[in-house]
Amino acid sequence: MDELNAAYPLSPSDIQFYRERGYVNLKHVFSSELLACYGEIITDRVFTLNKLTKPLEERTTYEKAFLQVMNMWRDDEEIKDFVFGKRMARIAAELMDVDGVRLYHDQALYQEPAGGRTPWHADQFYWPLSNDNTVTAWIPLQPTPLDMGPLAFAESSQNVEIGRNN
Numbered sequence: 001m002d003e004l005n006a007a008y009p010l011s012p013s014d015i016q017f018y019r020e021r022g023y024v025n026l027k028h029v030f031s032s033e034l035l036a037c038y039g040e041i042i043t044d045r046v047f048t049l050n051k052l053t054k055p056l057e058e059r060t061t062y063e064k065a066f067l068q069v070m071n072m073w074r075d076d077e078e079i080k081d082f083v084f085g086k087r088m089a090r091i092a093a094e095l096m097d098v099d100g101v102r103l104y105h106d107q108a109l110y111q112e113p114a115g116g117r118t119p120w121h122a123d124q125f126y127w128p129l130s131n132d133n134t135v136t137a138w139i140p141l142q143p144t145p146l147d148m149g150p151l152a153f154a155e156s157s158q159n160v161e162i163g164r165n166n
């Protein structure tokens with residue numbers, strides 16, 4: 001689909017917001033049609049590849065938070081098209097002020113009904129990378145109103161040590 005590779009017009013205020021606060025909420029990066037189409041493909045693969053089948057009450061806090069499948073681009077050509085889309089890569093490059101980006105991993109996170117919460121945490125500090133000019137894209141595959149527990153960011157926390165165990 002062209003949409004995966006077409007430019008997305010980031011505004012200077014989007015970029016400034018990201019650099020000051022460490023995140024930015026970009027609306028309508030992908031159409032609901034595209035998300036429904038890839039959502040179905042990704043969901044099918046998650047149910048095939050998921051290995052976490054024990055009951056919720058036997059799981060750790062981390063295991064209760066979501067089903068998790070990584071690097072799905074290796075398993076499915078259509079998912080690869082989604083993950084390697086140039087639109088997302090260009091947004092990341094512009095936010096980080098670099099010419100191009102590398103993918104560290106993709107990750108499908110599926111919250112289950114009655115699953116647990118995700119505790120506050122920072123991820124970047126344990127990635128095996130030489131510097132912290134990194135970004136993650138969280139792409140909801142369905143509408144996630146507040147009562148469904150969408151992602152929340154600790155604003156400007158990129159400037160503090162708290163939550164980083166190094």
Ligand SMILES: O=C(O)CCC(=O)C(=O)O
Nearest residue numbers: 066109118123136138151
């Ligand atoms: O999607 C979620 O519920 C949590 C995502 C998360 O923990 C992360 O991206 O680091």
